[in-house]
Amino acid sequence: MKRQLPLALVFIFGIFMIIQYFVPHESSEWVFEFLLDWIYIIGIFALALGIWSLIRVSWDKVKYRKENWFYSLVTLFGLFAMIVFGFDYLRNFQTAEGLQNFMFRHFFDYIMIPIQATMFSLLAFFIASAAYRAFRARSLLATLLLVAALIVMLRFNPYFGPISPYLEKTASWLLNVPNLAAKRAIVIGVGLGIVATALKVILGIERAYLGKD
Amino acid sequence: MNIFDRLMSVDRRWVFLFLALVCVITYVAEFPVDITVTYEVENIYDFIDTLDPGDIIFVAIDYDPNSLAELHPMTYALVEHAWRKELKIIFTALSQNGPGMADLAIRQISDSLDIPRTYNGVEYPAREIVNGKDYVFLGYKPYPALVIVGMGQNFRIPFPTDYYGTPLDQHPMMKGVQNYDQVKCVIDISGTSGVDMWIAYGQTRYGFPLALGLTGVMAADYYPYLNSGQVFGIMGGMLGAAQYERLSGNTGRAIDAMRVQLYAHIVIILFIIMGNVGFLMTRGHKEGL
């Protein structure tokens, strides 16, 4: 029950999804659409588990005055404030209008968006520091990495006079030809890896995700 | 610790600080930068530049606010150039969420013509841009492929009236203008697959000169059309727009962004070179001992 049934379920649903692909008939489509819908709905229950985990970990920190407990309080404040606004308790608790709630939108626009965009823009700095730290001509492989990156980075630089057009042409060749070859090799490998792993999961060979009893 | 060791192990916070400073300075200070011009952009510029005043070109603003950041600079540079040369323009916006944005852009550009400017040493007087005389904005209609085919017969087939509801025949510049035969070229500025329709249903069927303005990611896919001669020019992304701005001498938003890009790249390259000089020198040093 604890272990055999889940493995059987994985097998049945896995095989069904494979067969479904080859059967265009409406009835197979009908089951297919149900299954996909179900996964989304189960995901909502899982989200409840996640929020519960977040609250418990944060609250433990506050309760036992662990290091940085004050900031966990900030997390809880943000979480509950947003939930209160998102459900618009005072006025129209019952409808999705909470998502149009004035404060809900403002928390989104003035807290989430700026932080999100700034986190993303930190990449400009990290890409510079990574390049400085790692692009050293230590070995042949590192040198290839370095030279290719330099050529592409210089592709629109006008300060090289007569070589500039050649740099640009080399860069676009690098991006169109070897790039395509290497990506295709990786994609074929990844595709096989995914197919093999999925097959192992369906056949019950790979089962770490189920834990143990 | 000698100087080369130091070159190799600069605290990355210096890298961050230096990059931040360079970006801020190049962003705020408005100094000119040199942009390498490629032939596929120059072709478009030359084409527009050599037309005679009164000639009509067709500009399709086929993108929506999603790709505005990359494509607006192109539209601004190109349309202003055309109007400074006293060309007349027929606009469409065949992207569903695009017409409002295109309308705003057209008005903004026409306002900018109120100011006299000197570009590339040529003085251009202030000029009032009049709807119907200097341009017609046809707007949006669904089924872009059919619209493009229909306009090859007569612009009035898909667009009996313009975006503002005026019948096309009430516009002086549309007098005698039936279809693509009366326009000198079509320039499609697009962020979607609509560009394929311009090539397949428009250029292939009616044979007008076609140039494309595309997002940086898309551009690479359309070079085969350049090689085959179906398209006479391509502007790709911010870089393409910056080249057009540079050619027309009209420094604008694309060059502003490119200035930051260029110097940020140089800073990163300098740091890479610094690290490698340090690395190679210390390695030689140690081997020497």
Add this chain to the structure above:
Amino acid sequence: MENSKKISIIVFAGVIVLFFVSWISKTSGFQSTGLPFGASVRDGFLITLAAFLTLAIISFLYKDNPYYKFAEHLFVGVSAAYWMCVGFWSTFVGNFIPKVSSTLSGFFEVPYKGFDIFYFVPLILGIMLLMRLSSKVGWVSRWSLAFIVGTTAGLNLIRYMRSDFISQVSNTFVPLLVEWQGTGHFFSNFNLSISGQFVMMLGNWVIFIGVFCGIIYFFFSKEHTGFFGAASKLGIWILMVTFGASFGYTVMGRVSLLVGRLTFLFRDWLGLIN
């Protein structure tokens, strides 16, 4: 130790003062554009808050600090709740409720779409998942996991077999001789232009050999020696060139993101440029 505490208090005071200066000046700025007082105070606060959070995140580049911690924890709480609310209203109320209960549909004011017994399955599976919270019957949650994993494993198997494997193999069928009209023609028309015959052919050869050697690099059950070793070495070289080129190519996009933030700080907040 005392010293650093003093410094952090001074910094804190400075941040507070700057926050209020910005709030007040932004408020007066908004008022001068004709916005009513209340709305100006509100918008002044919000834009100052956004700027403060932006700078707090950037300060992380120097080192971890209380301002970053504040922004980070606030962001985690707000975003977790955001996605929960969106998920609840769109999936739970939008997809699920209308199919199971007219009473609940009425309560949440969504159109009832008729009872569908099959929608009790995800309900049961979802509740089983929640059983995890109990240590005694926690194992039933595996049934729901098994459903999700099984279904998507089958789905992925097919999807990747088709798109990542078969399509990619078929894309590798490129002609190695482009517009071949004999060796004489090839040499007499030899040129290095990007659309020329030689460059096109070279490109196809590189793609062919690159894919081949790349695949050989990924062979796991064969020792990489001899011809095999050489091919796999060439494979990893091509991979490295590609990685370098992609890295270099990405720099531009990342700097654009920074330009976006600079625009916010210098134009929207400080109003230094227009």
Add this chain to the structure above:
Amino acid sequence: MRQKLIIIMCLLFIPALAAGQESVITADSSLVDTITVVPPAPVTDLIAYDKNNDHGHAIILKWTPSADDGAGKKNVLGYSIHRSLSPNGPFEERGIAAAGDASYNDVGSKERESADYMADHVDYYYKVRTLTADESVYADSEVVGPVQSYGQWFNTDRWMVLIFVIGFMAIMIFMINKARRGAKLFVRRLAGIEAVDEAIGRATEMGKPILYVLGLGTAAEIATIASFTILGRVAKKVAEYQTGLIVPCYDPIVMTVAQETVKASYMDAGRPDSYDEDMVYFVTQSQFAYVAAVNGVMLRELPATNIYMGKFFAESLILAETGALAGSIQIAGTDEIAQIPFFVVACDYTLIGEELYAASAYLGREPVLLGSLKAQDYAKAAVMVIAVIGFITIHFGWDTFVEWFHVAN
């Protein structure tokens, strides 16, 4: 919409004509008259048949375009497709095809409630109308029918996929059985995976925890499933050495599964008492909030080793650079091609693409899993053989072989 288009076409033409008559002087006015308003030739050879390999509710029409389409009188604007339940009408318009087109897919809805519903196993009759710029001037083709739509039970466009799926399954089961019977299978070294054991030892010496990041994938993503296997292995070592383990999660289901996996590993290692539910916790389902939190963990807990395995997106470099700043050893593995360069540059060891999937077999050294690796290699060999055959057939102009590999969506 379609009807509207016709009306528009009609409306516009009248003012256009009127304008042409008014403008007496301009030479261009003659251009207006070049659009002739005589009926065009109708389309010929119209046929209709059920669309194959679908769920039904679709019929394909093919015809030979009107003689005046792009030639002759050059007055064809397009074609409209009309359908009826009886050969005598009434006909309803189903759609429009552009001038020059010679086929149309009449696809209806499968939902009974939809206005566009198209019933299967019902007799339909079709005709194609050749349109001109003037709505009242057109030419109808002959009516074809009856024709029925219906769904198929096997999609013949996809037989190549079926061959590959069955073939691959067969090789895999064969190799696994061979391995079970005790055949020795060689696996090449994977530096990234060997580094994992070392890194755990180092963490123990330093008395610092290990940070394991499962990425942004859902539990359904195969990369995440592969990552669970590696996590199980890492957690077991960690339990044996009594080192700390931190697993912040992006997806709640991933969190649930990761908790199961880690718990099982602690039991395997014989230390169920050391397992703490809070080792694996949920952060948020927002990409950059998750990154901000993980960055915080890296700088505050200073883990000895950071392991990133699974699906990663733009955050890869933010994580890897912050980890490098904190001085941790970093091991990464992802199948997300765009992110591999960043991990290669910023991490000490990187599992590239398929190596992530090989890692679980490599770690376990179980014959069953090694057998599947061998099967993957055979499939790769098959790819190379197919590619060579492809080249040869292309050069001899035999395209059928290549066509087999083009699988329709």
